[in-house]
Amino acid sequence: MLDLNDRVIMISGANRGIGQAVAENLLEAGCRLSLGVRNPDQVDEKLLASDQVLVCQYDAADPDGALQWVEQTIAQFGQLDGIVNNAGIYRAVSIEEGDEEDLDAMWEVNVKGPWRLMRAAFPRLKQSSQARIINIISLSGKRLKSVGTTGYAMSKFAARALHQGCRQAGWDDGIRATAICTSFVKTDMASEVVSTCPEDVTRPEEVADNVRFLLAQPDHATINELHINCRLEPEY
């Protein structure tokens, strides 16, 4: 396992849910963090107080946002070793229900957001000796469980294609990428999908433990895709 101490990691959407849990975990592991969030004042106080943490205003839907965030990160830390593409949205869109604007919004945030961020970060990641990308996708990027999630799954299938693209594009330069595909995680988003999020679902802190583990894998033991299940899905 690699030492994560002092590694510089960017995390999108780190003000709540999985992103916040990942930030707390990686700070504890000794990483230096650049948090990209829409509202910096919503970042947890403990993270805000740390001199190892930079908080940047970042909107995944802003075409210039990714480059500006990468530049701020380099200005502060002088290097970049990893990104966690976590920011995402869920909107209920199916063939017969839901708005086309919501479909566009999911494409913008769930697919183009990470694409822009990787495009902006790649030149810097290539200079790192331990460059890593963690793409928080979803099991909705692999299968469709309910009609209402059609539009979300469309965006997450595309995000998984993007994951494969970045994995191949970065391999020769030592950039290693892992997609995390989870079922329900107990966050605000899960409550948007089901009216009552069951108690026995994966916790954001458990996803964060896995992110830490994945970042510590050496170049020659990289994991392409990790599935996290809270209930049995025999094929996944």
Ligand SMILES: NC(=O)c1ccc[n+]([C@@H]2O[C@H](COP(=O)([O-])OP(=O)(O)OC[C@H]3O[C@@H](n4cnc5c(N)ncnc54)[C@H](OP(=O)(O)O)[C@@H]3O)[C@@H](O)[C@H]2O)c1
């Ligand atoms: N929860 C689940 O069951 C589940 C399962 C599988 C995969 N996932 C994926 O896990 C990731 C994190 O989701 P979560 O469960 O932690 O959801 P969450 O609690 O709803 O958090 C979503 C995060 O994304 C940020 N975000 C949304 N739109 C953004 C934008 N335009 N620019 C920058 N940040 C934006 C939010 O920021 P604001 O506070 O500003 O809105 C928030 O920090 C997402 O990619 C999601 O698709 C979740």
